[in-house]
Amino acid sequence: MDDGQERVDGGVPGGQPPAGGVPAQGRPGEPAGDVYDWFRRGAKLLAQGHPAAAEQLLSRAAEAEPHSRSIREALARAQFDAGSYAAALENFRAVALADPSDDYAQFGWGVAAARLGDFETSAEHLALAVAMRPETDHYRSALRQTRATLAARAGAFGPLLPGAPGYRGPEAGLPGQVGGEPGGVDDDA
Missing domain, CATH: 1.25.40 (Serine Threonine Protein Phosphatase 5, Tetratricopeptide repeat)
Structure with a gap:
């Protein structure tokens, strides 16, 4: 080449790497x-x-x-x-759709969905993974966690008590409340 650039294909006609050599890069990057x-x-x-x-x-x-x-x-x-949970979910989903009996792809789809906050989808795919491999502890553990989250969100465990993670008490400073208690004395009266 007369422009001073080396050939990327190793100089072999047809672009094949030299015998025993490392294949060169095809496209930039x-x-x-x-x-x-x-x-x-x-x-x-x-x-x-x-x-x-x-x-x-x-x-x-x-x-x-x-x-x-x-x-x-x-x-x-x-x-x-x-x-990159959304991207992971899409790839686990593609593998599971190509082979629905792939327990690991079902598990991956389930845990990725949980990380994205879609616990209904998570429970469905984790349950499939557990059904295929009931002896796998981390599959069962992930399913228990997802089902517990769904139950908590549905109120199955009653209201959260003050101090519990996720507890949101009444907003302080609203008219008719002192210290966050409903029906209390209004500070401005």
Whole structure:
């Protein structure tokens, strides 16, 4: 090349990497290697506790292979661990819809829904995961927590008492109240 730029494809006609060499990047910003390399490196980053970095590689792999349940599940785990719960839910959902008997995808869909505050959906998918694998403690624990949240929201445990997490007492300073008690003496009288 006479413009001073090196060939990205390793100089081999057809763009194939040299024998035994590392495949070069295809598009600007694309990581080196093929989809399987991206998946393996992403899974390793996730296992090492780097979910945001794993998400980047696994997103590339999912773009290249959108029907791969293994890639989508690993991507969903990375997104969940990175706090991207809506994106994780969509990927767990895609895996579960492709294979409804995938207990881990049902579990992931359920816990992601819980993180987003959709406890009805969470209970449905966690119950499916527990039904498929009743011996799995963390599935059962997540389902118990979701059902307890639903019960608490429905008032099954009675009103919250002062000092309990989530308690919202009467607003102080309203006419006819002293110290937050209804029917008390008005301070302005």
